[in-house]
Amino acid sequence: MNENRLQTLAFGGVLLAHVGVGALLVGIAQARDVVVPPKVESLTMISLAPAPQPAPRPAPEPQKRPEPKPAPHKVAQKAPKPQAPKLLTARAPAATATPTFTAPAEPAPAPQSAPAAAGGEKADKPVAVTPPTHRGGYLNNPRPAYPPLSLELGEEGKVLMRVLVSAAGRAESVEVAKSSGFPRLDRAARTAVQEWRFTPARRGDEPISFTYTFAVDFSIKQTQP
DSSP, rough: OOHHHHHHHHHHHHHHHHHHHHHHHHHHHHHOOOOOOOOOOOOOOOOOOOOOOOOOOOOOOOOOOOOOOOOOOOOOOOOOOOOOOOOOOOOOOOOOOOOOOOOOOOOOOOOOOOOOOOHHHHHOOOEEEEEOOOOOOOGOOOOOOOOOHHHHOOOEEEEEEEEEEEESSBEEEEEEEEEEEOHHHHHHHHHHTOOOOBBBBBETTEEEEEEEEEEEEOOOHHOOO
16 A cells, blocks of 8 residues: 555656746746847937028118317407506796806817828828848758658648747747648657747837738758768
């Protein structure tokens, strides 16, 4: 009896196992046949055309400014001319009569005798002035010494001298009025002229002091024999 139960239980367990396996296979097959519906995604349409721009507003018309009215011309009023103050003139008192005396007439002076005609002519004529001079063999004025260095360098020129000649014919002052351009020649001319003698200037027959201007010439040709 026990063995039959065991066999029955064993057979029942095997049968249950087959049934379970069959059910599992059927479930797997059904699971494969299930159709999953596809997801529907919504599409958004994007327009690439540029957005319409708003129409430009018409520019406001410029308002005309009112033209300034010309200022009224002011008529310059002429200032009234000042009236000269009236001067009150006082009446002068009547002049009193003064006695007049008449001096006796003096006798006219006797006419002076006119000077001699010869004397009058001498007074009217101007006295001539004769200028001094440094030339003349009797004066024995030596020529200025030519500086040796000026000869070597070929220096030549004229020195204009201004000399105050006294009434005795001496050189009271000696100046270089215009240079020759070479100081050595100027000094040589001044040294020589200071020792010169002059014929004095004369006003008529009278010797006088006089400022005398003359030139001293330095030329190398004059030194050659």
